[in-house]
Amino acid sequence: MDAIVNKRIKQVLNGNQDAYTEIVDLYQARLYQVCYRMLGNKHEAEDITQEAFLRAFINLHSFDQKRKFSTWIFRIATNLCIDRIRKKKPDYHLDAQVPGTDGLDMYSQIAASEELPVEQLEKMEMQERIQYEISRLPDKYRSVIVLKYMEELPLQEISEILDLPLGTVKTRIHRGREALRKQMSQLPVTEVGGKR
Amino acid sequence: MMGACHENYIEFMHAYLDGDIQPEQEQELKNHLKSCEACQAHMHELSDVVAFMKSAQPVTAPPDLTANIMASLPKRNVTAGPQSWFRRYPIVTAAAVFLVFMSAMFFGNFSDDQQFAFTKADNIIVEGDTVIVPEGEVIQGDFMVRNGDIRVDGAIEGNLTVINGQILNEKEIGNNEPLASTAVVTGEIEEIDRVFDWLWFKIKSGYQGLEDWITGDEKSE
Numbered sequence: 001m002d003a004i005v006n007k008r009i010k011q012v013l014n015g016n017q018d019a020y021t022e023i024v025d026l027y028q029a030r031l032y033q034v035c036y037r038m039l040g041n042k043h044e045a046e047d048i049t050q051e052a053f054l055r056a057f058i059n060l061h062s063f064d065q066k067r068k069f070s071t072w073i074f075r076i077a078t079n080l081c082i083d084r085i086r087k088k089k090p091d092y093h094l095d096a097q098v099p100g101t102d103g104l105d106m107y108s109q110i111a112a113s114e115e116l117p118v119e120q121l122e123k124m125e126m127q128e129r130i131q132y133e134i135s136r137l138p139d140k141y142r143s144v145i146v147l148k149y150m151e152e153l154p155l156q157e158i159s160e161i162l163d164l165p166l167g168t169v170k171t172r173i174h175r176g177r178e179a180l181r182k183q184m185s186q187l188p189v190t191e192v193g194g195k196r
Numbered sequence: 197m198m199g200a201c202h203e204n205y206i207e208f209m210h211a212y213l214d215g216d217i218q219p220e221q222e223q224e225l226k227n228h229l230k231s232c233e234a235c236q237a238h239m240h241e242l243s244d245v246v247a248f249m250k251s252a253q254p255v256t257a258p259p260d261l262t263a264n265i266m267a268s269l270p271k272r273n274v275t276a277g278p279q280s281w282f283r284r285y286p287i288v289t290a291a292a293v294f295l296v297f298m299s300a301m302f303f304g305n306f307s308d309d310q311q312f313a314f315t316k317a318d319n320i321i322v323e324g325d326t327v328i329v330p331e332g333e334v335i336q337g338d339f340m341v342r343n344g345d346i347r348v349d350g351a352i353e354g355n356l357t358v359i360n361g362q363i364l365n366e367k368e369i370g371n372n373e374p375l376a377s378t379a380v381v382t383g384e385i386e387e388i389d390r391v392f393d394w395l396w397f398k399i400k401s402g403y404q405g406l407e408d409w410i411t412g413d414e415k416s417e
Contacts, residue, residue, distance in 0.1 A: 017269060024262050032257035046258055053265045130252045149249035155214065174210040180245045181238075 038081035141176035355383035
């Protein structure tokens with residue numbers, strides 16, 4: 001696949017913009033998935049996915065074709081997501097929204113420190129709850145957890161995407177798992193699992 | 197909470213979950229879990245977290261995402277190639293641009309002036325495409341013929357240049373006081389009938405020649 005991607009990259013660099021369509025098609029679903037899990041909001045996920053592909057396109061000449069394109073585009077996207085998370089201000093109103101209607105989107109608006117009452121957690125669907133717990137993670141744990149468990153990427157690749165030493169990635173995954181464990185002790189998963 | 201001795205086991209738990217635990221550590225962890233309820237619970241909770249995360253269903257991207265991405269790109273279909281090429285080779289580009297302009301000037305002159313022309317002089321005869329310097333006549337200064345021939349029976353007190361034509365009696369022309377012939381060209385004789393000669397000539401004669409033509413120092417017919 002890398003050979004095809006590199007061929008398309010060369011075509012794009014030679015001025016054939018249409019060749020980029022194939023590259024976008026190959027990675028857009030995975031990139032959107034990562035952005036959505038990081039940001040918890042469909043609109044923002046689409047926004048950042050689009051921005052990541054645009055930046056990759058503009059800087060394509062600086063991409064080292066000996067490396068994996070997926071690693072490069074994932075790095076652009078995760079950096080954009082982290083920037084977006086840090087700029088976000090936790091001043092949204094939750095009270096107007098009802099869990100279960102447009103649920104997946106509202107939990108992104110919650111700052112990591114905010115906690116929903118148990119009664120509300122109990123009403124949540126399994127998939128909503130997953131996104132809610134991810135959104136409560138500090139961003140440095142969130143990115144490694146998303147890349148490991150949503151994208152199921154090997155640790156080595158995660159370390160390349162985030163430009164962190166392998167040891168740091170492992171530590172963050174350990175702490176991320178511990179953070180999730182503590183978060184979820186409020187209402188253990190097993191009880192949610194029964195509501196699937 | 198748990199004591200310090202359990203911290204090691206928690207490290208082992210994470211190593212186990214990441215699949216990079218040493219066999220002897222794994223054995224040690226298993227033995228410990230059998231006897232320690234707190235660690236057993238911790239291990240269960242972590243395993244639940246992993247199972248919970250892995251149960252996440254893939255999120256589907258909007259169907260028009262690719263199209264939207266492609267539409268967001270700057271339009272540079274036509275110019276992308278040359279632009280990046282220019283940026284990569286600025287000196288080559290500058291040289292190429294220079295050459296294009298210069299050659300346009302030279303070739304433009306070469307191909308635009310297809311008509312018969314020669315340096316203005318009173319004492320010459322013109323027969324069709326041939327200029328004749330009659331016997332006994334003397335032309336003061338350089339003489340040039342373009343797109344025509346010349347026959348020198350008299351004398352030219354200067355250089356003779358023939359472009360795209362020939363000197364009909366070249367062999368008879370001397371450049372000194374002749375004994376056998378009255379034909380004389382005191383300066384250099386040059387015949388130019390190829391593009392590269394023309395280029396070389398234009399470079400040699402420089403802008404003076406150009407100015408002479410522009411200001412109408414010669415007559416076209």
